[in-house]
Amino acid sequence: MTATGFSALDNLALARGTVDRVTERRTDKDWIDAAWKDPRTRVLVVREGTALVREAGGQVELVLAAPQSAPAGTRFLLGQDSDGVVYFGVSGQSLPGWPDDGQAGGGIHPASLREVGALLSDRDAGLLTHAVALANWHDTHTHCPLCGSVTVPDPAGHSTTCPVDGSEHFPRTDPAVIMLVTDPEDRCLLARNAAWPGRRVSILAGFVEPGESAEQAVVREVAEETSITVTNVRYLGSQPWPMPRSLMLGFRADAPADQVIAVDLNELAEAGWFSRADLLAALESGELALPPPVSIARRIIEAWYGGPLPSAWAPPPARS
Numbered sequence: 323m324t325a326t327g328f329s330a331l332d333n334l335a336l337a338r339g340t341v342d343r344v345t346e347r348r349t350d351k352d353w354i355d356a357a358w359k360d361p362r363t364r365v366l367v368v369r370e371g372t373a374l375v376r377e378a379g380g381q382v383e384l385v386l387a388a389p390q391s392a393p394a395g396t397r398f399l400l401g402q403d404s405d406g407v408v409y410f411g412v413s414g415q416s417l418p419g420w421p422d423d424g425q426a427g428g429g430i431h432p433a434s435l436r437e438v439g440a441l442l443s444d445r446d447a448g449l450l451t452h453a454v455a456l457a458n459w460h461d462t463h464t465h466c467p468l469c470g471s472v473t474v475p476d477p478a479g480h481s482t483t484c485p486v487d488g489s490e491h492f493p494r495t496d497p498a499v500i501m502l503v504t505d506p507e508d509r510c511l512l513a514r515n516a517a518w519p520g521r522r523v524s525i526l527a528g529f530v531e532p533g534e535s536a537e538q539a540v541v542r543e544v545a546e547e548t549s550i551t552v553t554n555v556r557y558l559g560s561q562p563w564p565m566p567r568s569l570m571l572g573f574r575a576d577a578p579a580d581q582v583i584a585v586d587l588n589e590l591a592e593a594g595w596f597s598r599a600d601l602l603a604a605l606e607s608g609e610l611a612l613p614p615p616v617s618i619a620r621r622i623i624e625a626w627y628g629g630p631l632p633s634a635w636a637p638p639p640a641r642s
């Protein structure tokens with residue numbers, strides 16, 4: 323796919339990273355074992371989609387552990403930086419250092435990608451996104467889908483094998499499309515999901531179905547949710563959204579004139595066309611609110627608008 327239109331989708335919050343995934347090392351058990359014994363190695367511990375972060379002086383950074391102090395759990399190789407430091411993730415349900423264990427403090431607390439994804443450095447944003455995605459997969463894919471046996475992770479934690487039938491299993495990613503639809507007056511279609519509280523609005527989104535292209539999914543989802551027919555579907559950019567396992571594919575599409583919005587009330591509470599002036603006024607008055615900067619939705623809306631917009635949703639609780 324070729325990106326067209328906006329150039330402002332560079333550097334999406336969760337599409338950053340500086341650590342090489344060293345995929346060529348994933349089958350090298352000796353190298354992995356040596357890296358785990360290296361005191362320079364750093365471990366990112368993930369529990370229920372959160373990791374410990376340290377806030378100091380307006381900065382937010384991940385709290386990384388040495389291998390010898392890392393808790394037991396499912397281990398996975400995240401990569402190696404340009405200084406040769408190797409990074410692993412560990413996922414587990416019972417890990418030390420969380421505030422409910424009474425050991426945290428000093429500005430250290432658990433945080434989710436939604437909360438801190440846009441605040442972390444490029445290195446830390448990439449590490450946390452990668453680790454949360456793998457942790458979510460390990461946490462929910464513990465058994466062989468063919469025979470039901472408990473599977474065994476490979477040394478790098480990027481696949482599992484069934485000990486009974488030998489089948490190999492790899493992390494899953496669910497593609498989802500998210501699309502800015504504009505009418506001939508360049509007004510933007512914004513909708514409020516029935517499940518969202520207050521006056522939160524965003525652009526339309528939905529999962530790609532089996533046997534469907536991303537572009538077909540854009541056309542189908544817009545029609546299903548609003549009865550609007552769109553044309554000229556153009557790809558903008560993507561970012562992972564591993565809560566639990568999505569890849570958000572951003573698009574624009576055009577809505578030809580003289581169409582009537584008919585909202586699918588099972589999915590949406592309301593939808594409507596907004597000019598740039600309409601949207602700014604509604605945000606400034608507090609009548610409407612937009613998704614947070616960590617989301618591709620916010621970035622696409624601001625790219626259409628032509629600059630930053632006020633307002634953000636309050637992030638959900640860390641453990642949600």
Ligand SMILES: [Zn+2]
Binds near residue numbers: 469485
């Ligand atoms: Zn099996």
